[in-house]
Amino acid sequence: QVQLVESGGALVQAGGSLILSCAASGRLFGWYSLGWFHQAPGKEREFVAAITWGGGRTTYADPVKGRFTISRDNAKNTMYLQMNSLKPEDTANYYCAAKTTLRTSWLADESDYWGQGTQVTVSS
Numbered sequence: 001q002v003q004l005v006e007s008g009g010a011l012v013q014a015g016g017s018l019i020l021s022c023a024a025s026g027r028l029f030g031w032y033s034l035g036w037f038h039q040a041p042g043k044e045r046e047f048v049a050a051i052t053w054g055g056g057r058t059t060y061a062d063p064v065k066g067r068f069t070i071s072r073d074n075a076k077n078t079m080y081l082q083m084n085s086l087k088p089e090d091t092a093n094y095y096c097a098a099k100t101t102l103r104t105s106w107l108a109d110e111s112d113y114w115g116q117g118t119q120v121t122v123s124s
Contacts, residue, residue, distance in 0.1 A: 002026040002113045004096040009118030016086050016122070022079040022096030022115055030054025033099045036070065036081050037108050038092035038120075045095065045108040049081060052102055059104045063089075086122045093117040 008020040022034070035050030049070040050059045058070050069082040079096065096115035099106055 002028065002098055004098060004113055004115035006094060006096045006115040006118040009094060009120045011121040011123065012086055013123050014086060014088055017084045018086065018120060020081040020083070020094055020118060024077045028053050028077060031102050033101065033103045034072065034079050035097050036094055037097055038094045040092040047105050050103065050105055051079065088122045088124045091120060091122050093119050
């Protein structure tokens, strides 16, 4: 069993930065993939970024390439999302997710574990 808890969401102005954290409990294997999804009101939950737990290979959705950086600290069982140059369209509830296989990206309904979400609001 894996439990995920996100933190770090806040209200920030456009162009600002924010760092989200995802703390995991339970065993994370090297072949697991962890990632971030976000969901805005009235929209589907969408893939943002992912990282393989063992090798640290990263993948980003096109809208966040060059602005967001995903990372992890295996010793702390924690994943991070560094968000720079934030835009109003980044406003959403951000969820930490885990998949028990190696994947570059995946659909939300393919996730095996979810966190509770943390709200990011970017003002214009």
